[in-house]
Amino acid sequence: MLIRLIRHLTRRHPWALRLWENKYSWNSVLISGFLVAAILVTLFLNSEEQAVSTREVLRLTSAPHIVNLSKPSLNRGKPLSGLEVINDAELLAKTKYQINAGVYVVNNYDIDLTTPGFSSKGYIFMNWNKALQQYLESEDMSILNIIKFKNDINPEITDIAPKGDAAPTRLEDGNYGQTFAYTGEFYIDNFNISRYPFDALSLPIVLETDDPDGRLTYDNLRLIPDIRDSGIGGYSKLIGWHLDGWSIGEYRHHLATSFGINSKSSAEYSQLIFDVTYGKSPWSSFWKLIQPLLVVMASIILITRVKSEYNLEIPLAVLLTLVFMQEGYRSGLPELPYLTYLDQIFVLCYIASLLSFALVLYTQDCRVRMKESNQETSLRIAKRLTLLEKSWPPISLLVLLISMAICWIAITN
Structure with missing residues (x-):
């Protein structure tokens, strides 16, 4: 059938016969076909569905913080700007419950990029005001009942225990303080290796308020980074990576849900993130x-x-x-x-x-x-x-x- 059609066309249209016999014209047609196919493939690849964006928002607050200035590291959250900084500082000064918290990482190890996750051990230290201590005593809770790891992968094997006395220590200024030793596996949430093999890797320890009754939202409880005593130990280096630095900061974590606790359609909580950034030699x-x-x-x-x-x-x-x-x-x-x-x-x-x-x-x-x-x-x-x-x-x-x-x-x- 195809041969008959070609013969019919070449009889009625002599130019079709010349085109059929001209191999250079067919080369041009073949190249044009490849170009059209390449354009179609490109359009198809660019039209892939976009991932649904999360409804959560992370904003870097006005509290004192140390930002990791290592260029390959990925920025986390969006800083407050303009009047937001002033309003947030005023809100921090009036917050009823305040916790000064710091993280000291002794060792990061066992990085698994397929999860992605890593293992870490070190210390967490917190001191909080008298108002929060009264709240904890009234509810018969400890500080670990309201401050949790946000990114631990296996809570069953995560170990966090007081270093020294099981009860918090009363400080000279009337506040209460306690130090904890932790060991656990943590999820790498800010994972992007699009620059591989010239990439950077940030290993986070994330602490966030666990609100049992709706009274510990961002307006009432703030986690203030302890910049002076936070840091990393001598065993925090990783084979195959060089240490670029560390950062710590408080973030306003906006959740698009209130978990049915109150009539608001969303809730915000204070979140503390301690990041250790590693890179590879270019x-x-x-x-x-x-x-x-x-x-x-x-x-x-x-x-x-x-x-x-x-x-x-x-x-x-x-x-x-x-x-x-x-x-x-x-x-x-x-x-x-x-x-x-x-x-x-x-x-x-x-x-x-x-x-x-x-x-x-x-x-x-x-x-x-x-x-x-x-x-x-x-x-x-x-x-x-x-x-x-x-x-x-x-x-x-x-x-x-x-x-x-x-x-x-x-x-x-």
């Missing part, structure tokens, strides 16, 4: 992951300069090498809903490899035609091949490096 990451990839790409790009009977086999071998290299580094990472920087580099390398393979096929076809053509045509084809062989390696490498730079700029902004 030079180490480059020499271990980027440099081997560039060597492999240089080998396939330079294949057009090699006169060998194995020209067709080498690009296929390089493609397989790229696949194994990507699988090798991805095995240590969790399933991600986005492409990392290294993933984007591999995409560029796959495209360059396919173009190199297509160029090898084209040069092989040109050499066959040189043997079958007259001297003038052979010289013209030889000049074209010489131009391609000389221009393709430097141009393709330059385009690859520029594309890598553009990807980095796009992913860091």
Whole structure:
């Protein structure tokens, strides 16, 4: 049926016959088809469904805090601004219950990026005013009944116990204080490794008010960071990472629910977050992951300069090498809903490899035609091949490096 249709068209329309017999026109049609397919695939990938955003809001308050200034670290929450800072400071001064809390991390270990989570042990110390102590005594509770870990993964195995006396100590200023030793597994909530392998990792310890009766909301109880005594110990370093710093701050945690306690449609609680930030050496990451990839790409790009009977086999071998290299580094990472920087580099390398393979096929076809053509045509084809062989390696490498730079700029902004 198809053959009959083609014959009918070529009889009634001579231009269709010329197009059918012109291989260069069909090459143009094939290239156009690939471009259209690439555009459709790009539109499809860009039209993927966006993740539903959380209804919770985290705002950095006006309380004294230390912000981690390490550039690769991810910002947490949005700071208050303008009149919000003044209003929050006034609210802090009038708050009925206040807890000065600090965290001292002795050791972080057992990072599991597939969860993602980590294990940690250290100390938590708190001192609170007399009004809160009276509230605790009236409800027959301890401070641990109202201040909980927010991001512990396994509460059953999390251990937090008083260091010294089980009862809080009365301080000289009339406040009450107590120190606790903790051990537990914690969830990494601010997890984003889109810059991998030049990424940073923040390991948080999160404390938040556990409100049993609706009287310990943000308006009534505040967790004020103890900047002076918080910090990290000598065993907090991780193998394979360098320590970038730590931060501590109070956040206003807005929940879009009141848990049925009162008539309000939402509730806000004071939250304290202690972050330890780790990073990787850029030079180490480059020499271990980027440099081997560039060597492999240089080998396939330079294949057009090699006169060998194995020209067709080498690009296929390089493609397989790229696949194994990507699988090798991805095995240590969790399933991600986005492409990392290294993933984007591999995409560029796959495209360059396919173009190199297509160029090898084209040069092989040109050499066959040189043997079958007259001297003038052979010289013209030889000049074209010489131009391609000389221009393709430097141009393709330059385009690859520029594309890598553009990807980095796009992913860091």
